[in-house]
Amino acid sequence: MISIYILTYNEELDIAACIESAMLSDDIIVVDSCSSDRTVEIANRYRVRVVEHAFESHGRQRTWMLENIQPKYDWVYILEADERMTPELFAECIAASKSNSQYIAYYVAERVMFMNSWIRRSTQYPRYQLRLFRHGKVWFSDYGHTEREVCDGATSFLKETYPHYTSGKGLSRWIDKHNRYSTDEARETVNQLQHGSVKWRDLFLGNSEVERRRALKDLSLRLPGRPIIRFIYMYFLLGGCLDGRAGFAWCTLQAFYEYLILLKVWEIKNMAPTHTEPKTLETLNKS
Known part of the structure; x- marks a missing residue:
């Protein structure tokens, strides 16, 4: 058996389906970043452990989770609320955890689901994320809006994949989220x-x-010209034009996201932060 961590923040629309897909395991741990919606209430309806911890960054949240919430089993899988575990993937995870090989972690490819379609070509499929690993052998550091893993040992790849529903909460939520992400990516761009x-x-x-x-x-x-290059690369070179209407929308949004990053890079380099002194009663009387 393996333990499954589920990371959440305001995921009331996704959390039930995510937990139900993970119930192949008898040790599910929901790590919530102090949601303001009904995420925790819904999660508590299931036989899972729910732990709340204020979010600092993706890398720090994962590292805190691994250091402070002891799983029931030696092998763990990280699942996000808009992702799903499948029976086939779970079976392969169990087999990998029993294999007695030299590997301490495994990467799994995601299937990006957008506008009710699998965006197979323009997402660089198979694009792998580290998901299954032996507890105590993997940590995470921040990189841009996301994280990068630090592994104490050899890693490998699983054959099965998982669906990632990137627009399940609507395009407005996707745009809001990527507006926040672009700020972190701009800072990382300047640093790099x-x-x-x-x-x-x-x-x-x-x-x-x-x-x-x-x-x-x-x-x-x-x-x-990163936004234009990214659109050409994704839509024409990777074959996003064969992903239909959803593929065109996906490539357009990714180019827009790249442009937001560039604008915020310019802002960081050229616009010093302004500090406005609070107006007191004395200053108001003088004006």
């Missing part, structure tokens, strides 16, 4: 341009899709 570098060997000869994708990400931060 000042202190980072492109790992050219990983870009062409990386040992895995994860290494190649990260090197491509570092390169993309240095390219001019």
